[in-house]
Amino acid sequence: MKLYTYPNNPRAYKALIAAQYCGAEVQVPPDFKFLEDNRKPEFLRLNPFGQVPLLDLGDGKAVFESNAIARYILESSNRQDMLGGDDAVQRAQVAAFGDVALGRIDPLGRPLVYPTIFPAFFKPDKTRFEEALEQFRAVIGGFERHLTDHTFLVGERITLADITVSMSLFWFFEYLLDPELLMEYRALKRWFYTCIGQPEFVKVIGSDFKPCLKRPDHLKMATSTNADLGGHAGNQGHESSDHAAEVTEDDQTARKPKNAFDLLPKSSFNLEAAKRLYSNADNTREVMNQIWDTMFDPSGYSVWVVRYRYNHELSKTFMSANLLNGWFQRMDHLRKYLFGSMIVFGTSGEPGSCAIGGAFIVRGTGDSLPEPLTEVEDTDLYTWTKADVFGKDRDLVNDLFAWEGKFEGMGPDYDGKPVATGKNFK
Ligand SMILES: N[C@@H](CCC(=O)N[C@@H](CS)C(=O)NCC(=O)O)C(=O)O
Incomplete structure (x- = not known):
């Protein structure tokens, strides 16, 4: 099967992710020329609307429309379970959410994000942006409502x-x-990052998704009168498409901040040596004491106890572990500066039957978390409490690194819940 698309097209990702879930072979011809090849008669015979993505099955057969393509890939590989299985209501719901995506989200790309992504083709339009943002908030508000308890x-x-x-x-x-x-x-955000953190998604889109940290200036200007959005100070003079291109480049730069960790004074603590010692330990608690007492440098590093804010939503241990996997992937670039131990507590059951918590050694000593860490999307899904490993918090931190113990002080979300699994960030 061949999938015609231009590179990095999220509509084509649907098919490629579906293929990951069922092991289907889908080739993306690298020589396909968008806006040229999709206008040729042979393409129009396969998709009369001339759009990509298009799945070419050979022998003159093809499937167009991104949702239909992904559906076809799953259906033809017997992954009916991913289409709602035998339950007619679930099958209809899968289709309904897909319809909302195509009918209500996709059309808002043009006013809301295309001027940033394709500044040469789409000029920002303030009035249309305002209207579209309202419509967008109505749709994502619906998803938020649904995902708050799903x-x-x-x-x-x-x-x-x-x-x-x-x-x-x-x-x-x-x-x-x-x-x-x-x-x-928040629920939408939690769900989105859970999805893109799944291994099947990561194989297609990679693990270094760069979230929007700062809206491009031409969009800020468009929302500057919107009290709902916090009333950004107006920026003048970014209306022309030339400026839009400039702003986009500035924004790209802003999204790659210099690493504040590297600017800190040198520390005597060898984090990598501590990780190795921990990994090879027979008695973790003993090794952690050795690390604190003979290696740790409190003037260069701090220790934090980390608790998931939304434990009341967690009902499955494997999904909770997936949250950690996704988070760790998105933090991959910070491994040199962090050493963490996270635990999924509880057993699968009702919402609230699981909980996530752990401890992290973090480069830097401030009372707030260093910026490179706060820039990782998942960081604020957790509360971070500084721990004193030379006093009252040592036992708890050692328990969290050892994945066993009393976990005294973690709080009511954790009480009486067994350790289901542990994961290290190292
Ligand atoms: N609803 C369609 C939309 C496809 C679509 O808009 N494709 C764009 C590129 S992402 C395209 O081919 N545009 C070229 C054109 O319309 O001529 C889908 O989801 O597959």
Whole structure:
């Protein structure tokens, strides 16, 4: 099967992610020329609308429309479970969420994010932006409502609906939904990062998704009168498309901050040696004491106890572990500066039957977390409390690194819950 598309197209990602879930072979011809080849008669015979992505099955057969393509790939590989299985209601729900993605999210790309992604083709339009943002908030508000008490969109596992909707939202997360705007959509954010952290998604989109940290200036200007969005100070003079291109470049630079960890004074603590010692330990608690007493440098590093803020939503241990996997992948670039031990507590059951907590050694000693860490999307899904490993918190921190113990002081979310699994960030 051949998938015609231009590179990095989230609509094409739907098919490629679906293929990862069922092991289907999908080739993306690298020599396909978008806006040229899709206008040729032989392409129009396969898709009369001349659009990509298009799945070419050979022998003159093809499937067009991104949701239909992903559906076909799953269906033809017997992954009916990902289409809602035998349950007619779930099948309809999978289709319904896909329809919302195509009908209500995708059309808002043009006013809301295309001027940033394709500044040469789309000029920002302030009035249209305002209107579209209202419409967008109405749609994502619906998803937020649904996801507040659902882990995934349909049923208890990833389905085609999660693929189609997350990929429709992909560019919005990348170019529009900055942390300020996302404050109101925490469940949506949690769900989106859970989806893109799944190994099948990571194989297609990579593990270094760069979220929107700062809305491009021309969009800030457009929202500067919107009290709802916090009333950004107006920026003048960014209306022309030339400026839009400039702003986009500035924004790209802003998204790659210099690493504040590297600017800190040298420390005597060899974090990598501590990680090695820990990994080879027979008695973790003993080794942690050795690390604190003979290696640790409190003038260069700090220790934090970390608690998931939304334990009341967690009902499955494997999904909780997936949250950690996704988070760790997104923090991959910070391994040199951090050493963490996170635990999934509890057993699968009702919401709140699981909890996530752990401890991290972090480069830097300030009372707030260093910026490179706060820039990782998942960081604010957790509360971070500085721990005193030379006093009252040593036992708790040692328990958290050892994945066993009394865990005294973790709080009521954790009380009486057994350790289900542990994961290290090292
Ligand atoms: N609903 C369609 C939309 C496809 C679409 O808009 N494709 C764009 C590129 S992402 C395209 O081919 N545009 C060229 C054209 O319309 O001529 C889908 O999800 O597959």
